[in-house]
Amino acid sequence: MSEQSTSRTGNGSSEQEQPRAISGRRAGDSVLIISDDAEFARIVVARWQSQRIVPAFTLMGSDLYSSAVLASHTLTILGPRVNHLPKVLKAIEAAGDAVICVAPEQSMPMRELRGMAMFIRHTDGWLEDLIQLASEVLRRSDAGARMRLAELALAASQRHAILGRYLLEMRHTLNNCLTSVLGNAELLLLEPGRLAADTREQIETMHTMALRIHEIFQRFSSLETEMQFAERKSQTETERQSQVVAAS
Numbered sequence: 001m002s003e004q005s006t007s008r009t010g011n012g013s014s015e016q017e018q019p020r021a022i023s024g025r026r027a028g029d030s031v032l033i034i035s036d037d038a039e040f041a042r043i044v045v046a047r048w049q050s051q052r053i054v055p056a057f058t059l060m061g062s063d064l065y066s067s068a069v070l071a072s073h074t075l076t077i078l079g080p081r082v083n084h085l086p087k088v089l090k091a092i093e094a095a096g097d098a099v100i101c102v103a104p105e106q107s108m109p110m111r112e113l114r115g116m117a118m119f120i121r122h123t124d125g126w127l128e129d130l131i132q133l134a135s136e137v138l139r140r141s142d143a144g145a146r147m148r149l150a151e152l153a154l155a156a157s158q159r160h161a162i163l164g165r166y167l168l169e170m171r172h173t174l175n176n177c178l179t180s181v182l183g184n185a186e187l188l189l190l191e192p193g194r195l196a197a198d199t200r201e202q203i204e205t206m207h208t209m210a211l212r213i214h215e216i217f218q219r220f221s222s223l224e225t226e227m228q229f230a231e232r233k234s235q236t237e238t239e240r241q242s243q244v245v246a247a248s
Contacts, residue, residue: 029055029138035079074141080122098137150241157234182210
């Protein structure tokens, strides 16, 4: 959470909420609270400060809704009083992010938010239920993000493995061609009297470059072992990330 979070009410006014010290935060955790009751937002933010992981907050009145703003947050919380609910719901639908709606049972927008939000009744114990549910949503989002990163790393490793296997398969063919070039160059250099000076210089250059290529191919002897180690490491990391997501 930044040093100050701005809470805006439905009439566009702004109030400053000064949070207490943050105990920890996962990268990317962010919560948008939309409510035209500034007290609701203050209560939620204040209660969250006692949690081990505290996200960054944006507090906003319903008149300032924006699908672009919604899309930049991991979780959106709708308070019990949202004056411009139809416009907010339209923005939420466009953003497609996780949504928790806190509202009295008699005024819950069940039909409007069906399939889009999780609901908490604004009765005794609502605050603890909200913190518990929201923390779980953020934890699952973090686990999913880690899983996607692991999948990207695995895909990159697989591409490198394909290239490495191709080089290993071609190594013997290339070595045979290289051996022929080196052998013929060395035979020509054994008879210096038959070569013009510039021709001999060109053949020496070819011989030197061929030796350098030969040294490079010598290093391929350890490439297969290194590739197998990298594949095992990538597979272990992916399995670990999968277990984290499954456990969540």
